[in-house]
Amino acid sequence: GAGVSQSPSNKVTEKGKDVELRCDPISGHTALYWYRQSLGQGLEFLIYFQGNSAPDKSGLPSDRFSAERTGGSVSTLTIQRTQQEDSAVYLCASSPPGLAGGSQYFGPGTRLTVT
Amino acid sequence: QQQVKQSPQSLIVQKGGISIINCAYENTAFDYFPWYQQFPGKGPALLIAIRPDVSEKKEGRFTISFNKSAKQFSLHIMDSQPGDSATYFCAASKQAGTALIFGKGTTLSVSS
Numbered sequence: 070g071a072g073v074s075q076s077p078s079n080k081v082t083e084k085g086k087d088v089e090l091r092c093d094p095i096s097g098h099t100a101l102y103w104y105r106q107s108l109g110q111g112l113e114f115l116i117y118f119q120g121n122s123a124p125d126k127s128g129l130p131s132d133r134f135s136a137e138r139t140g141g142s143v144s145t146l147t148i149q150r151t152q153q154e155d156s157a158v159y160l161c162a163s164s165p166p167g168l169a170g171g172s173q174y175f176g177p178g179t180r181l182t183v184t
Numbered sequence: 185q186q187q188v189k190q191s192p193q194s195l196i197v198q199k200g201g202i203s204i205i206n207c208a209y210e211n212t213a214f215d216y217f218p219w220y221q222q223f224p225g226k227g228p229a230l231l232i233a234i235r236p237d238v239s240e241k242k243e244g245r246f247t248i249s250f251n252k253s254a255k256q257f258s259l260h261i262m263d264s265q266p267g268d269s270a271t272y273f274c275a276a277s278k279q280a281g282t283a284l285i286f287g288k289g290t291t292l293s294v295s296s
Contacts, residue, residue, distance in 0.1 A: 073227070100281055112228070112273060112286035125283055160227055164281055171216050171280025175227030 071095065073176035075161050081182045082151055090146045090179045094163030101144050102164075102173060103136055104128075107157035115159075118144060151183045187211055188276050190287025197294050203261040205290045207274035210255065214276040218284070219248065219259045222271045231272075232259075235280075264294045 074093045082088050094101050103115040114128040118138040129135070133151075138144040148155055158180050162173040189208045197203045207217075218233035234241045234248045234257065241248045247260040261268055271291050275284040 102283070104284075111288045112275075112284075114283040114285065117283055128283065162227075171218070171233060171277070172230055173218075173284060174230065175220075177225070177227050 073161055073163050073174055075159075075176040075179050077179060078177065079180045079182075081184060084153060084183055085150055087147065087149045088151055088181065090148075090159050090181070092144045092146070092161030092163075092176060094142065094144070094161070095165075095174060097165060098163035098174075099141065099166045100164045100173075101138055102162040103144070103146050104160045104162065104175075105157045106160055106178070110157075112160070115146070148181075151181075153183050156181055156183045186288075187285045188274060188287045190274050190290060192290060193288070194291045195293070197264045197292065199264065199266060199294055199296045201264050201294075203264045203268065203292055203294070204258060205272055205274070205292070206256065206258045207276075207287050208254075208256045209276050211276070211278070212255070213278045214285075216277045216280040217248070217250065217257050218275050219246075220273045220275065220286075222273065222289075228273060261292075264292075266294045266296045268292060269294050 076091045101118045106112045116126045116136050120141050133149045136146045158178040160178045162175045164173045219231045220228035221231050222228040232243045232246050236252050245262045250257045271289045273289045274287040277284050
């Protein structure tokens with residue numbers, strides 16, 4: 070079946086612009102996660118959704134970062150007034166409900182470059 | 185504070201050998217420990233995971249060993265193959281389905 074998909078695969082933006090990154094989870098997966106991967110910081114958790122609500126937003130680095138999920142499916146991560154330190158690969162993952170809920174399946178990521 | 189410490193940073197193993205990657209954690213509230221494999225340009229892929237009520241879990245050539253008292257766990261790759269060359273990440277979470285805290289990763293190179 071189809072895995073987690075993310076778009077765009079690459080995004081180059083100028084400092085100060087806003088960007089939106091999209092994630093389509095695996096069908097039927099109730100939980101959705103955003104992580105960021107950079108050379109200096111490794112893989113960092115940003116936010117997670119259970120259905121449309123976000124019980125844990127503790128990883129969002131600043132108020133320039135926000136995310137929403139609609140219909141228990143697609144999620145959008147928005148970064149306002151981008152800075153060069155926002156350059157990274159943004160990864161989305163989803164997991165199924167029930168006993169298998171620990172297994173997080175990752176998408177290919179969106180590589181964001183802020184110039 | 186790094187909650188999950190992974191070593192070594194890089195590893196070179198001969199084809200057919202055993203690759204061993206170690207992780208240590210501080211938070212005793214962690215109760216789910218997965219390992220991920222990542223190839224360049226791809227997202228991490230779940231390899232194998234363990235919960236602290238067992239000391240070992242094996243899936244094919246991959247084995248997790250878990251030592252609760254030492255707060256350590258390791259990944260063993262038996263009969264390592266060139267196709268296993270990738271970056272491996274250990275992770276931990278307080279509850280399956282919540283945020284994963286990752287180690288810094290180990291780059292494995294299997295020479296033929």
